[in-house]
Amino acid sequence: MDRFVRQINLREMGVEGQDRLSNASVLVVGAGGLGCPALLFLAAAGVGKICILDGDRVSVSNLNRQVLYGRKDVGKLKSEVAAQQLSEKYGDSDYHCLPFFLTPENAAEIIEDCDLVLDCTDNFPTRYLINDACVLLGKPFVQGAIFEDEGQIGVFNLPHNDRPACTYRDLYPEPPAGNLIPDCNETGVLGVLPGVIGTLQASEAIKIICKRGEPLAGKIFFLNLYTNESYTLEVSPRPGSSSTIPSDIDELRSRDYGIACRTEVEVSWLTAKKWLESDNSHSVLVDVRNPGERPLMNLPDTLSLPLIDIEKQGGRLEKYDRILFFCKIGQRSLTAVEKMRDLLPDSELYSVEGGVLHPDSPVKATDQWARN
Amino acid sequence: MSIKIKAFGLIAEKMDAREIRVDQTKTTAELKALLHERYPALEKLDFAIAVDRRIVNDNTPLEPGAEVALLPPFSGG
Missing domain, CATH: 3.40.250.10 (Rhodanese-like domain)
Structure with a gap:
């Protein structure tokens, strides 16, 4: 029996939807708390080509939420372990291991090669880089981010029905100054939160690829797992927001996004x-x-x-x-x-x-x- | 009339409340000034403002009974 039979049977999915998945190419930037569950569900659903970009190595403190890794993987490259785990489970997809970080120099070449990007990163510089590169290259991206018990998720650069495409800069025009927003290394996080948000990112990706349902295009969804409250908002293009995006790939390449080079030993x-x-x-x-x-x-x-x-x-x-x-x-x-x-x-x-x-x-x- | 304000993430933490009510102001700019006065920690933080679940740009009039949300960016992953 086809391993996708349960989803092929779903309404508005069918063989056509499954073919769309198997012909799709998705880049997941960051194979951490958000990336692990997102990768698992993309691979399980049969996305044909999955690129896993992360230059980081597994550490013990990752294990409460980065569910593709175990004790034995500590010290190994996340992208390599993730690709290996997924190919053992679902050998019918192609996995491309990119064991480095996204930079202004490499972003365009990598993103150009895929249909859709999942922003599963843990820092603002990379989020703005993904936004700008995707806008310049015309690629939709699904963004997820977390803070303590709260998560936010949105689909950007994707027009849908009568809603125009929005960018992350329509929501937040410029990166916040300095280190005012603490990350989960500082504030702590339970593994289930990125588990839920990363899974929602995979869900949005599958909806976009299969042209099925209502993607969060031009919207942003907030979820609080502490209170079980959710809040959905509409985003619209902000006048002048495109002027903060580099005018072309050359300008993107030479812009300083302030990305900390963590592989640099x-x-x-x-x-x-x-x-x-x-x-x-x-x-x-x-x-x-x-x-x-x-x-x-x-x-x-x-x-x-x-x-x-x-x-x-x-x-x-x-x-x-x-x-x-x-x-x-x-x-x-x-x-x-x-x-x-x-x-x-x-x-x-x-x-x-x-x-x-x-x-x-x-x-x-x-x-x-x-x-x- | 009063306005309902919903706060998220670090903003809620700095305000020590997820939801408050304040006296009606005419615009989002007036509201922001009022919030900065009451919670000085907010001045240093970036956040988007939504009125009745729509992100608004710059200064926006507030209708009586409006619901305002203060939405900081999250970076964790």
Whole structure:
């Protein structure tokens, strides 16, 4: 029996609707709390091509809501684990694993290739980038976002019946200033909320692809799981909102959306210094050179852990949230990050660029470091 | 007449209420000024305003008995 028989039997669906799903190509940006349930239902429904974009790795604190991953996946790339899990369950779809983050440089090329985008990201810069790229390329997108016990979901850049297409900028013209809106890493979240909102995103995607039902086009839906209240609002084009969108792909590529590059494992000495000063107890500087290797570094609070011993003794570093490895030129410290990733999945690991020979290193820039 | 105000997300948290009633103001701009005075924390926050479940742009007249919603953007995922 066809695995889609139950949905083919549904009114306004039929073989035609199923064919539309199997010919569709959907990009899911972010394989986290929203992305996991969305991906599961898109794959279960038989969407033909699913692109999974996420440069992040699984950490233990993800597991309460990112239901495609388990303990054994900690430290692995989310997009790779997700693609593998889904292809084991539903081998009849094509999964494209994109293990990096969306940037102004790569956005157009990736989005151009798909029919529909699901914005399952966890930050404003990427949300505005998706909005602008989709508007320029004429792709509809389904956006989901959460805050504590509340979720919001909307379908943008899709005209429907007599309603014109709206963009996220018709609702919120510019990204909010600074870090005024806390994310769920700071405020906490129960897994079921992104579970529900991500599932609704998949539902909207399926409606749009199958041309079935009323998509949330030109609307935004708020849901509060604490009070069980929901609220649907109409959005209309805001005069002048299109002027905040880049005029073409070239302008999009060169615009600074302020996307934090979280895959970047290299940090400068200046950043390292800032971090060490701001929260001494949770960050640590680790020298992975051999004992006695010159130039000597006499910084307080620096641990020495030669690369050859790192796998045996790395457990010592478990109590630190952020670990900054350095060596002579920044090569062995990169190896240290790679070696320690599986052993310390809950810590942020960095390699200090250029090592002690870098002009900004504490050895070279003694005056600057000595002042503190 | 009074206006019903529904608050969402961080706005509700800063107001410490999901729903309040205030005296009728003529426009959304007047209402916003009143809210900023009563809840100074709102001044720093971005939010969209809906009147009777429609997002409004800029200043909009408020009919007696209108329902206003204050909707901040969410970023979590």
